[in-house]
């Protein structure tokens with residue numbers, strides 16, 4: 526069916542542009558291990574994101590696992606985080622042998638509720654891993670204050686926040702480090718890929734070693750590392766996509782503005798608040814449905830959209846603190862706001878080339894679900 530609409534569609538450069546970028550790899554035969562494309566993309570990102578250091582990875586998840594590992598956190602330490610996120614955030618904590626402690630999110634932008642962090646701090650707390658969910662910036666200043674007061678590391682899961690700015694500062698510049706995902710579905714992609722951005726010069730070598738089996742030199746293995754290196758074809762894709770980032774974000778903005786004007790002031794529909802002082806990347810368009818007022822549930826609307834060939838996403842549902850792999854270790858009632866939102870939220874299709882006519886059609890289908898219309 527030609528008029529099927531998926532929830533997202535990867536940004537790609539022109540075929541010829543990519544071929545031109547990878548051509549020299551057939552001369553050099555250097556395909557991975559910090560090649561020229563890797564170095565170039567890293568330098569471009571350091572400049573664009575305005576941070577002293579960027580380390581590139583084969584995906585965002587391993588970037589997060591590696592930067593947590595690099596922080597030297599105490600064994601069995603506790604990490605304060607939120608369950609309203611992708612599986613990756615919580616898994617990265619647990620796979621590092623640390624214990625996630627779930628803090629609720631706030632009702633305005635679904636990022637960590639900073640008024641609830643201090644109550645969760647114990648003698649074992651060693652870090653906070655908040656999520657800039659949907660590209661919404663966490664309350665970075667409040668988080669910094671708390672982290673200073675209790676001497677905690679802060680690592681942002683900034684997977685959604687590439688290109689976002691707060692008070693004119695890059696989203697990459699906050700906390701001890703920020704992790705970005707360059708997965709095909711993200712605003713900026715390297716097919717699969719990711720990065721860690723940070724200030725501390727001492728972390729550079731450690732992160733580079735960790736992503737390459739912990740190998741420090743030809744005859745020296747300093748860490749028990751894995752393999753998480755970005756290859757040259759990924760980096761070349763990034764170099765090309767970065768050139769078009771601004772126009773992609775501008776097109777996304779037009780899509781989001783159309784959604785907003787179609788869906789604003791509808792009883793039973795709650796849109797995410799627009800954050801003050803934030804330059805958005807228009808990464809996602811979450812809509813929260815109140816069945817009692819709207820007359821149709823999130824799940825019904827999801828099904829009706831699917832019947833019409835439109836892919837929305839229950840993002841994020843279920844919460845990570847309900848995952849069966851955790852065998853009931855966590856109590857979902859500790860995070861009531863996150864639970865409430867996760868049962869009611871849908872992210873609607875959003876990508877640069879989504880036509881405004883399609884946005885209107887999607888909104889019409891949603892509004893026809895409303896009781897009494």
Ligand SMILES: *Cc1c(COP(=O)(O)O)cnc(C)c1O
Pocket residue numbers: 584585586587610611613614656682684685705706707708717718719
């Ligand atoms: C995409 C994503 C990740 C993981 O990134 P990958 O590049 O897919 O490994 C982590 N956290 C969040 C919130 C994400 O959306």
